[in-house]
Amino acid sequence: xxxxxxxxxxxxxxxxxxxxxxxxxxxxxxxxxxxxxxxxxxxxxxxxxxxxxxxxxxxxxxxxxxxxxxxxxxxxxxxxxxxxxxxxxxxxxxxxxxxxxxxxxxxxxxxxxxxxxxxxxxxxxxxxxxxxxxxxxxxxxxxxxxxxxxxxxxxxxxxxxxxxxxxxxxxxxxxxxxxxxxxxxxxxxxxxxxxxxxxxxxxxxxxxxxxxxxxxxxxxxxxxxxxxxxxxxxxxxxxxxxxxxxxxxxxxxxxxxxxxxxxxxxxxxxxxxxxxxxxxxxxxxxxxxxxxxxxxxxxxxxxxxxxxxxxxxxxxxxxxxxx
Numbered sequence: 001x002x003x004x005x006x007x008x009x010x011x012x013x014x015x016x017x018x019x020x021x022x023x024x025x026x027x028x029x030x031x032x033x034x035x036x037x038x039x040x041x042x043x044x045x046x047x048x049x050x051x052x053x054x055x056x057x058x059x060x061x062x063x064x065x066x067x068x069x070x071x072x073x074x075x076x077x078x079x080x081x082x083x084x085x086x087x088x089x090x091x092x093x094x095x096x097x098x099x100x101x102x103x104x105x106x107x108x109x110x111x112x113x114x115x116x117x118x119x120x121x122x123x124x125x126x127x128x129x130x131x132x133x134x135x136x137x138x139x140x141x142x143x144x145x146x147x148x149x150x151x152x153x154x155x156x157x158x159x160x161x162x163x164x165x166x167x168x169x170x171x172x173x174x175x176x177x178x179x180x181x182x183x184x185x186x187x188x189x190x191x192x193x194x195x196x197x198x199x200x201x202x203x204x205x206x207x208x209x210x211x212x213x214x215x216x217x218x219x220x221x222x223x224x225x226x227x228x229x230x231x232x233x234x235x236x237x238x239x240x241x242x243x244x245x246x247x248x249x250x251x252x253x254x255x256x257x258x259x260x261x262x263x264x265x266x267x268x269x270x271x272x273x274x275x276x277x278x279x280x281x282x283x284x285x286x287x288x289x290x291x292x293x294x295x296x297x298x299x300x301x302x303x304x305x306x307x308x309x310x311x312x313x314x315x316x317x318x319x320x321x322x323x
Contacts, residue, residue: 017248028264031111031271035107049097053216057212061208106278111265112289117177119296120181140297143294149288150288258300
């Protein structure tokens with residue numbers, strides 16, 4: 001009987017791993033569609049990051065609406081409007097910066113730097129939520145910062161040791177990681193105050209669309225008919241990533257799934273090569289990425305790690321589950 005339960009547990013964990021890898025593929029494909037829409041092509045004009053963010057948020061909301069509304073109005077009652085507002089604001093900022101990064105950088109480079117997100121989350125949790133930073137988290141933070149330094153080499157731009165290959169553009173994925181980390185921390189605080197996962201998902205999707213529409217209107221370009229297929233695919237990929245991520249975390253613990261999250265870099269590099277002829281051949285990119293990955297894994301070794309969220313406090317949004 002004990003053996004049977006153990007076998008069942010192992011099976012569930014590997015089911016979770018498969019769902020996690022699927023989610024990584026959907027997120028990578030999502031990145032590819034964003035990059036395609038942000039560049040002028042035979043299919044149509046280049047769309048701005050603001051416009052792409054709005055279209056994805058709006059379509060994602062429409063797709064998720066049938067799953068959210070049956071929960072009932074009473075369960076979706078808003079209790080902490082200011083926290084919800086700041087959470088949506090930081091999430092929109094993070095997504096727009098992320099889409100700007102994809103339009104200006106190789107996809108593999110942007111994704112590699114986005115893996116600093118957990119590092120910023122841990123630092124923010126220490127100062128904002130007063131969570132402890134132990135030995136493993138300290139090592140993880142140091143390695144994460146070191147890995148980002150190896151990739152960006154700001155010393156070359158600041159002190160004349162050669163021109164930085166990415167210059168100011170490296171701030172885009174780093175700024176995105178900070179914005180999404182802040183949104184996660186606010187979601188964590190809302191969860192601690194008793195907000196349900198349904199509320200967190202519903203209000204994020206509900207308010208992100210109009211908030212991202214405001215800057216989008218200033219640079220709005222009507223998508224060509226062929227581009228609407230890609231826009232709809234963008235929303236479908238987000239919904240698929242959300243669905244896969246939810247099933248992954250239902251089946252397995254976050255610490256077990258964390259290493260599989262780095263499959264997103266491999267999928268993104270492959271899509272970038274096939275679709276955009278991007279060849280990430282920089283040695284510093286792969287060395288820095290390896291250091292960041294090791295640093296992120298160190299965070300999962302900490303007892304009572306940030307990744308071991310209390311029951312009911314998992315981040316359910318597809319937009320905040322990039323890693």
